Amino acid sequence: MSEPQNTDTLSSSAHTLQSTAMxxxxxxxxxxxxxxxxxxxxxxxxxxxxxxxxxxLEICLALRDNPALQYSLLxxxxxVDWPDRTPRFDIIYHAASLSKRLFLRLKTRIDIDGADDAxxxxxxxxxxxxxxxxxxxVFDLFGVVFDGHPELKRILMPNDWDGHPLRKDYPLTGxxxxxxxxxxxxxxxxxxxxxxxxxxxxxxxxxANTPESEGE
Numbered sequence: 001m002s003e004p005q006n007t008d009t010l011s012s013s014a015h016t017l018q019s020t021a022m023x024x025x026x027x028x029x030x031x032x033x034x035x036x037x038x039x040x041x042x043x044x045x046x047x048x049x050x051x052x053x054x055x056x057l058e059i060c061l062a063l064r065d066n067p068a069l070q071y072s073l074l075x076x077x078x079x080v081d082w083p084d085r086t087p088r089f090d091i092i093y094h095a096a097s098l099s100k101r102l103f104l105r106l107k108t109r110i111d112i113d114g115a116d117d118a119x120x121x122x123x124x125x126x127x128x129x130x131x132x133x134x135x136x137x138v139f140d141l142f143g144v145v146f147d148g149h150p151e152l153k154r155i156l157m158p159n160d161w162d163g164h165p166l167r168k169d170y171p172l173t174g175x176x177x178x179x180x181x182x183x184x185x186x187x188x189x190x191x192x193x194x195x196x197x198x199x200x201x202x203x204x205x206x207x208a209n210t211p212e213s214e215g216e
């Protein structure tokens with residue numbers, strides 16, 4: 001699966017935006033990062049800034065503390081897995097300036113580190129404390145390690161869960177779970193457990209196993 005192309009990408013040498021409200025933000029990011037501002041994409045009145053991953057903590061702090069911009073609210077941190085691309089993962093930050101009524105998207109691209117088979121990036125919890133649970137969710141579902149996070153652990157899946165469910169290479173069926181996990185998947189050919197979780201189990205044909213289908 002290839003990443004979709006966007007014809008609204010601006011060259012790194014001239015970041016002139018249609019949105020005049022966002023122009024000071026673009027100019028400031030350019031002044032801070034220089035050549036480490038890789039792309040600026042403007043689409044449907046939303047502006048995305050693609051930056052080098054080693055500068056993400058610096059630019060987040062600068063955007064928060066600039067009195068003319070005041071990006072004081074982190075709305076979300078998420079990720080996208082592109083298994084056929086290098087670097088493989090997009091890490092995406094949505095931030096807002098309530099006082100200036102501005103919204104931006106920061107994006108950076110990281111790859112799996114050969115040392116521990118995990119992608120790494122700096123945590124921004126020191127800039128926006130609200131990043132705490134957002135980063136934990138990305139760690140849980142994508143396996144991204146946020147260096148410097150105060151308590152990086154799973155937040156949705158059980159602590160002993162194997163793998164990261166939102167990676168594109170995560171298997172959808174046939175996973176062996178240690179007891180007494182609820183729901184999820186079971187090995188083909190084994191009987192379905194009674195009670196909770198039956199509606200989430202799938203069979204080899206990809207059809208959800210329900211109490212009704214079991215009786216057929």
